[in-house]
Amino acid sequence: MDIPEGQFTATVYNLIKDKRYDEAARILEDQLQLFPESRAAASLLGYCYYQMQEFALSAECYETLVKICPEVEEYKLYLAQALFHSCQYDEAQKASLEVQTSDKTKVTKLQAAIKYEQEDLNGARALLEELPPDSADTAVNEACILYQDGRYAEALGLFAEASQTSGLRAELSYDMALCEYQLKRFANALKHITDIIERGIRDHPELSVGMTTEGIEVRSVGNTKVLRETALVEAFNLKAAIEYQLRNAEAAKEALTDMPPRSESELDPVTLHNMALMNMDEDATGGFEKLQFLLQQNPCPPETFGNLLLLFCKHEQFDLAADILAENPHLTYKYLTQYMYDFLDATLTQQTSPEEAFQKFDDMALAHTESLRTLSKQVQMARHNQNEEVLKKAVNEYDDVLERYVPVLMAQAKIYWERQNYSHVEKIFRKSVEFCHEHDTWKLNVAHVLFMQESKYKEAITFYEPIVRNAYDDILQISPIVLANLCVAYCMTSQNEEAEELMRKIEKEEEALAYDDPDVKSFHLCIVNLVLGTLYCSKGNFQFGISRIIKSLEPYKQKLGWETWFYSKRCLLALIEGMAKHMIILSDNVGQDVLTFLDSCERHGKAISSHEAHVLQVEGVEAGRQTVAYEARYVKSLFLKVM
Numbered sequence: 001m002d003i004p005e006g007q008f009t010a011t012v013y014n015l016i017k018d019k020r021y022d023e024a025a026r027i028l029e030d031q032l033q034l035f036p037e038s039r040a041a042a043s044l045l046g047y048c049y050y051q052m053q054e055f056a057l058s059a060e061c062y063e064t065l066v067k068i069c070p071e072v073e074e075y076k077l078y079l080a081q082a083l084f085h086s087c088q089y090d091e092a093q094k095a096s097l098e099v100q101t102s103d104k105t106k107v108t109k110l111q112a113a114i115k116y117e118q119e120d121l122n123g124a125r126a127l128l129e130e131l132p133p134d135s136a137d138t139a140v141n142e143a144c145i146l147y148q149d150g151r152y153a154e155a156l157g158l159f160a161e162a163s164q165t166s167g168l169r170a171e172l173s174y175d176m177a178l179c180e181y182q183l184k185r186f187a188n189a190l191k192h193i194t195d196i197i198e199r200g201i202r203d204h205p206e207l208s209v210g211m212t213t214e215g216i217e218v219r220s221v222g223n224t225k226v227l228r229e230t231a232l233v234e235a236f237n238l239k240a241a242i243e244y245q246l247r248n249a250e251a252a253k254e255a256l257t258d259m260p261p262r263s264e265s266e267l268d269p270v271t272l273h274n275m276a277l278m279n280m281d282e283d284a285t286g287g288f289e290k291l292q293f294l295l296q297q298n299p300c301p302p303e304t305f306g307n308l309l310l311l312f313c314k315h316e317q318f319d320l321a322a323d324i325l326a327e328n329p330h331l332t333y334k335y336l337t338q339y340m341y342d343f344l345d346a347t348l349t350q351q352t353s354p355e356e357a358f359q360k361f362d363d364m365a366l367a368h369t370e371s372l373r374t375l376s377k378q379v380q381m382a383r384h385n386q387n388e389e390v391l392k393k394a395v396n397e398y399d400d401v402l403e404r405y406v407p408v409l410m411a412q413a414k415i416y417w418e419r420q421n422y423s424h425v426e427k428i429f430r431k432s433v434e435f436c437h438e439h440d441t442w443k444l445n446v447a448h449v450l451f452m453q454e455s456k457y458k459e460a461i462t463f464y465e466p467i468v469r470n471a472y473d474d475i476l477q478i479s480p481i482v483l484a485n486l487c488v489a490y491c492m493t494s495q496n497e498e499a500e501e502l503m504r505k506i507e508k509e510e511e512a513l514a515y516d517d518p519d520v521k522s523f524h525l526c527i528v529n530l531v532l533g534t535l536y537c538s539k540g541n542f543q544f545g546i547s548r549i550i551k552s553l554e555p556y557k558q559k560l561g562w563e564t565w566f567y568s569k570r571c572l573l574a575l576i577e578g579m580a581k582h583m584i585i586l587s588d589n590v591g592q593d594v595l596t597f598l599d600s601c602e603r604h605g606k607a608i609s610s611h612e613a614h615v616l617q618v619e620g621v622e623a624g625r626q627t628v629a630y631e632a633r634y635v636k637s638l639f640l641k642v643m
Contacts, residue, residue, distance in 0.1 A: 003027070012044060019226075021048040039068055046078065053223040055086035073101045080110055087298050089114050105131060112141060121145050136166040143175065152182040170196050170231035177238055184396055186242050193242075196235040197258075204230060207260040221260045223268070233259055237270050240278065253278050269294055273301045284315060295328075305335045309344055318351050339364075339404055347411060354415050361412045365432075368405035372435050375401060405432075406441055413445065425449045443467070448485070457489040464489065468502070476509050480524040484531035491532065503528060514558070526552045526559045530567045537571045542584055546575060550597045556604040562611055565601065565628045572598075572635055579642040591643055598639070601632035 003011050008027075015024035028045040032038060046061030062079035069075060076099045083092035093114050099107050108130050115124035125145055131138045143158035156179035163172045177192035201209050204226060208218045221227060236259035243252035256275055267275070276290035291308040294300050305328065312321035325332060325344065332341065342364055350357035375398040382391035409432050416424040429436075429446050436442035447463035450456040464486040471478050483506060490499035506525045513522055529552030536545030549568050553559045572594070578584035586594075605628025 016044070016048065019051070019224075021051045022222075024048050025052065036064075037068060039065065042068070043075075046082070050078075050082060050085075051225050053085075053225065053228065055082045056088075058082040059086055059088070073099055077101070077106065077110075080107075084110060084114055084117075087117075089118050109137065109141070116141075116144060116148070119148075121148055136162045139165070140172070140175070147175075147179065147182075152179045155179050156183070168195075170199065170229065170235075174231040174234050174238070177235070181238060181242060186246065189238065189242060193235045193239050196231050197239075200230040200232045200235075207232065209260055210258045212261050213254055213257040218261050220263045220266060222262065223266055227260060233268060233271060237274055240274055244278070249278070269297060269299060269304075270301050273304055273307075277307060280311060284311075287311070295324075295331075302335050305331045306340050313344065313347050318348055322348050343408065343411070350411075350415060358412060358415050361408050361415075364408045365405065365412065368401055368408060369432075369435065371401045372398065372405065402435060402439065406436060406439055409436070410441065410445065413449075417449070420452075422449050422452045426453070440467075444482070447482075451485050451489060454492075457492045461486065461489045461493065461495075472505070475505055476513065476522060476524055478524075480527040481531075483524060484528040487528050488531055488535055491535070521558050521561070523559065523561065523564060526564055527567075528552075530564060534567060534571055537574060542571075542575050542578065543587065543590055545571060546590060546594060550593055553597075553601075556600050560601060560604050560608060560628065562609050562628070565605065565608070565610060565631070568601075569631060569635055572639070576635075576638050576642055591639075594639060595636065598632045598636040602629045602636070605629040605632055 012024050012027055025045060025048040028041050031041045032045060035041060042061050042064050046058045049058035049061060059079060059082035062075050062082055065075040066079055076095060080092050080095035080099065083095055096107055096111050108127050112124045112127035115127060128138060128141050139158050139162045143155040146155035156176055159172055159175045173192045173196050177189040180189035200207060207221050207227060211218045236255050240252045240255035243255055256278060272290050273294055276287040280287040291304055294304045295308065309321050309324060346357045346360035349360060375394055378394040379391065379398060382394050413425045413428050426449050443463050444467060447460050450460035464482060467482060468478060468486060487499045487502055506528060510522045510525055513520055529548055533545045533548035533552060536548065549571055553564060575584060608628045610626050610628050610631045
């Protein structure tokens with residue numbers, strides 16, 4: 001920027017007045033290089049950095065000012081505040097002790113905040129006792145300590161009192177929403193969140209709330225003081241968490257894209273963490289990179305460590321999970337609950353000793369069933385005494401324990417599932433029917449294990465049907481394997497009309513979806529047909545089974561993917577093996593259909609991987625052979641040899 005002679009000071013102050021801190025900072029940076037001892041330049045630059053939320057840079061400026069002007073106590077206070085906001089808590093504490101001022105209130109508040117962030121709640125509480133008891137800030141600080149102690153209802157009361165005293169402020173609305181969230185009163189939490197968002201949109205349209213979700217390209221709004229004061233980022237993150245808890249995955253993602261736009265480098269740790277979790281299905285590698293990056297940062301969301309370990313286990317990266325656990329013992333003690341540690345320990349043990357792992361899971365399951373029985377009695381007693389408050393608390397505790405018990409139960413069942421010992425898996429589930437008979441995950445897995453035993457299709461139908469019925473109007477939201485298994489079970493129990501009706505419903509919904517968006521891919525009917533085709537092939541009826549599989553992938557542009565190709569080629573290879581052994585004789589018409597099918601797969605599968613993209617996989621030199629087109633050519637060459 002060209003500044004007219006004699007207008008330097010006026011220009012800088014006008015930029016600051018207009019809140020164009022980044023432009024003012026650039027001018028002051030140049031000035032400070034020319035005059036490193038300039039008190040005015042350093043002071044204004046430190047202020048600009050602070051307003052830009054660049055607290056580490058702000059601290060450097062105030063550190064210089066403290067050296068230049070050791071007699072000015074304000075600079076010492078500003079230094080301590082900048083260090084605190086840059087999460088350098090030990091340095092901030094040391095700097096705050098150097099401040100000598102007659103007004104000790106600000107210093108005491110800062111020191112209490114430092115103790116709070118260092119998780120020294122007793123130290124923070126002792127400092128708060130030195131402050132005026134009738135101050136709204138004191139009530140808010142006490143509420144924060146109560147929140148950290150897990151006394152959410154009491155904290156909520158103090159936040160509400162502070163809000164009435166000092167007026168409705170965004171940060172207090174967020175604090176109340178957070179307490180409601182912890183108390184599992186999601187509707188109340190969403191009311192506070194809606195207030196924050198509506199106020200932010202009304203008062204600050206320049207923050208472009210919701211623009212990204214609507215597909216409008218907008219510039220980053222940066223991490224400004226205004227953004228911080230609106231609490232919009234915190235509100236949208238909490239909204240995403242609530243929607244995630246309510247299993248509304250799309251709504252959770254939308255909440256994250258609705259927040260004011262920022263570049264990835266500007267994202268705060270909580271937003272980066274939530275984006276990694278919400279997008280793991282679409283971009284697992286990127287999600288792991290974000291979580292591992294966060295693990296090295298200060299501050300780091302406390303959930304990051306546990307979530308990273310669980311996701312490594314979910315994606316079967318057990319060695320990486322074990323390495324992370326071994327390399328960060330300090331985080332293990334700080335962030336993992338005993339339940340989480342025991343669960344991860346048993347999961348990792350399973351890779352080397354399934355029997356020992358089963359016993360560890362069994363010990364956990366036993367402890368949880370005892371807790372569930374105790375809480376069940378408390379629920380019954382509260383109902384008998386008509387004590388609504390105690391009843392609500394007992395029900396919430398029961399639900400929490402049940403949500404911890406179900407993963408343990410599923411991990412136990414998985415050990416025998418992988419051994420294809422389905423009858424034993426059923427026994428494990430039967431032992432838990434007392435507590436889990438209404439749990440969706442339990443019912444779904446019971447249906448699967450009954451289906452896999454082949455002689456219990458009728459029983460499987462009784463579990464599958466309610467799942468389908470509950471979402472019949474939005475049937476494409478149901479997992480396609482559930483629909484496929486239900487169709488197979490219908491066919492195997494001579495209920496062909498029910499199977500056909502279900503398939504017509506799926507076809508109708510897919511046609512409506514394709515009409516609204518011609519480019520969208522939906523694999524539901526395709527997978528149903530593939531599973532049915534595979535069933536007929538497994539029973540030796542390759543003529544009909546292969547024909548069903550070929551038709552299931554039409555049109556190829558929408559139906560051909562790594563998963564549909566996997567199930568198709570599996571049946572084709574079984575056919576080729578049977579023909580090579582002269583156990584199967586195929587008609588010329590079907591043989592020609594197979595060749596045409598493979599030609600179509602080759603033509604449409606050049607850019608489609610033939611296998612699922614593995615997490616953290618590095619593309620190798622053989623990547624060109626890992627396409628549907630290459631494998632289709634290879635399968636065709638094998639088929640021609642046996643024709």
